Amino acid sequence: xxxxxxxxxxxxxxxxxxxxxxxxxxxxxxxxxxxxxxxxxxxxxxxxxxxxxxxxxxxxxxxxxxxxxxxxxxxxxxxxxxxxxxxxxxxxxxxxxxxxxxxxxxxxxxxxxxxxxxxxxxxxxxxxxxxxxxxxxxxxxxx
Numbered sequence: 093x094x095x096x097x098x099x100x101x102x103x104x105x106x107x108x109x110x111x112x113x114x115x116x117x118x119x120x121x122x123x124x125x126x127x128x129x130x131x132x133x134x135x136x137x138x139x140x141x142x143x144x145x146x147x148x149x150x151x152x153x154x155x156x157x158x159x160x161x162x163x164x165x166x167x168x169x170x171x172x173x174x175x176x177x178x179x180x181x182x183x184x185x186x187x188x189x190x191x192x193x194x195x196x197x198x199x200x201x202x203x204x205x206x207x208x209x210x211x212x213x214x215x216x217x218x219x220x221x222x223x224x225x226x227x228x229x230x231x232x233x234x235x
Contacts, residue, residue, distance in 0.1 A: 100139040107215075111149040111231035113222070114156040114195060122156065123198035125234060130203065130212040134235060143208045149231050150218045154191040158183060168197065192218040 110129055114122055132138050132145035158166075163184035170179045187194050195218050203209040217226060 098137075100135075100137045100142045100144055102142055104137075105142070105144045107144075107146050109147045109149065109226065109229045109231040110234040111151065111224075111226075112234035113152045114150055115152040116155060116157055119156050119158050119194065119198055122150075123195065123202055126150065126195075126199050126216065127202035129234060130199070130215055143211055145212050145215060147215045147217070147226075147229075147231075148234065149224055149226050150195055150216070151222050151224055153195050153218050153220050154187070156187075156191065156195060158187075163187070191220055 112122070112126065126148050128134055129148050130145045132143070134146075135144060138144065164182055166183040168181045168183065168186055170181065171177050172179075183194065196213075196216065199216055200209075200213055203212050217224065
């Protein structure tokens with residue numbers, strides 16, 4: 093007789109807080125690590141249908157590194173929904189104006205495109221500098 097599989101129940105979820113500095117880290121690799129923590133895939137009791145992810149705090153967003161010449165060639169596309177409402181923004185310009193958005197968009201695109209994915213994204217906190225208002229929760233370093 094095989095042992096029975098146990099599934100994580102929503103009442104059993106205990107979320108941890110993790111912090112990572114983006115200083116000098118490559119954007120895609122950092123976003124992948126953050127997405128895994130937000131989904132809870134690093135937990136031994138991970139269950140696909142239960143959102144058991146953790147909170148992640150990212151600091152020093154303006155110092156994230158991008159390889160190659162992506163600062164000029166990688167283009168973000170935003171559309172207002174109206175005719176002629178397409179805006180094309182290179183990664184370099186977006187990183188200058190809103191470095192938090194660069195990390196948020198990279199992580200958002202690695203999460204599931206479902207209601208659960210949108211809830212996961214709300215647990216991501218990205219800050220431009222080294223200071224953040226969540227020091228009271230004593231975040232652990234991101235594994």
